[in-house]
Amino acid sequence: MHTVPAPAPAPDDTVCDDAGLAIRVRGLTNRFGSQVVHDGLDLDVRRGEILGVVGGSGTGKSVLMRSILGLRAPDEGRIEVLGVDARSGDPADRLHIERNTGVLFQDGALFSSLTVGENVQVPLKEHHRELPDRWHYELALLKVKLAGLPADAINKLPSQLSGGMRKRAGLARALALDPPLLFLDEPTAGLDPIGAAAFDRLIKTLQEALGLTVFLITHDLDTLYAICDRVAVLADRRVVANAPLHEIEQLDHPWIQEYFHGPRARAARAAVPPPSDRDATATTS
Numbered sequence: 236m237h238t239v240p241a242p243a244p245a246p247d248d249t250v251c252d253d254a255g256l257a258i259r260v261r262g263l264t265n266r267f268g269s270q271v272v273h274d275g276l277d278l279d280v281r282r283g284e285i286l287g288v289v290g291g292s293g294t295g296k297s298v299l300m301r302s303i304l305g306l307r308a309p310d311e312g313r314i315e316v317l318g319v320d321a322r323s324g325d326p327a328d329r330l331h332i333e334r335n336t337g338v339l340f341q342d343g344a345l346f347s348s349l350t351v352g353e354n355v356q357v358p359l360k361e362h363h364r365e366l367p368d369r370w371h372y373e374l375a376l377l378k379v380k381l382a383g384l385p386a387d388a389i390n391k392l393p394s395q396l397s398g399g400m401r402k403r404a405g406l407a408r409a410l411a412l413d414p415p416l417l418f419l420d421e422p423t424a425g426l427d428p429i430g431a432a433a434f435d436r437l438i439k440t441l442q443e444a445l446g447l448t449v450f451l452i453t454h455d456l457d458t459l460y461a462i463c464d465r466v467a468v469l470a471d472r473r474v475v476a477n478a479p480l481h482e483i484e485q486l487d488h489p490w491i492q493e494y495f496h497g498p499r500a501r502a503a504r505a506a507v508p509p510p511s512d513r514d515a516t517a518t519t520s
């Protein structure tokens with residue numbers, strides 16, 4: 236069994252040069268009053284991968300995502316997203332990040348007074364004013380279908396949808412601008428196991444078909460085992476490990492041991508089909 240080095244080393248830049256990174260975080264510190272949520276956190280997300288981000292509740296996963304997206308100004312640290320400095324304050328850099336990222340927030344964050352179609356059209360109208368309204372509608376319909384919703388969901392209000400459908404509507408909005416980088420915060424939380432597995436397959440299919448990079452915060456062990464290429468573990472105010480699951484499982488960190496060697500992890504591991512079957516499953520919707 237390997238021991239987690241303390242403090243965690245900076246991610247190994249020799250493994251993947253910066254051109255291969257979608258996100259590069261160095262020395263990130265976030266404080267709320269006297270509470271230190273992140274303290275010198277480093278993280279690399281490689282282009283084209285699904286990175287699972289795990290950690291106990293309150294360890295700062297959502298705050299990390301918000302910092303990367305520029306929705307929260309961190310106290311210290313450098314953040315690069317798709318080759319630009321996310322903290323530069325330059326409107327051109329902000330626009331670059333906004334246009335190239337899609338986000339599904341933990342609470343869904345759909346506008347409750349707008350229909351699903353209108354929600355999906357919000358980023359389209361903001362970033363593609365030049366397109367006629369009819370195109371906004373047609374593009375929204377395409378995304379609604381891509382996210383696995385029936386076409387008639389486009390005219391429904393979020394309150395008229397089930398929780399699982401709301402997640403898909405949030406995904407449709409996240410995909411509105413065809414972003415190469417997708418952020419998902421607990422996308423399968425609250426879904427039944429069948430709905431969660433279907434959502435996992437959808438994410439995997441989209442990643443493979445569209446070449447997306449996915450930053451996926453989750454507590455769902457089935458999701459980690461089914462679709463994540465690597466897993467970053469938040470603990471002790473840092474990313475203590477960022478590696479494929481079979482390597483993470485071997486690390487001698489108390490939280491990792493408890494999380495990845497409990498009965499739920501054993502069940503999730505056992506449910507993973509062999510690679511050939513997995514490929515077939517991933518393309519089935």
Ligand SMILES: Nc1ncnc2c1ncn2[C@@H]1O[C@H](COP(=O)(O)OP(=O)(O)OP(=O)(O)O)[C@@H](O)[C@H]1O
Nearest residue numbers: 267270272290291292293294295296297298299341
């Ligand atoms: N706006 C804020 N003001 C003050 N404290 C905050 C704020 N946002 C987050 N925090 C605190 O930062 C810590 C990390 O919060 P965060 O939402 O990132 O946790 P998380 O890892 O996403 O947890 P969960 O798994 O429950 O979603 C928590 O203690 C939270 O209370």
Ligand SMILES: [Mg+2]
Nearest residue numbers: 296297341420
């Ligand atoms: Mg959270």
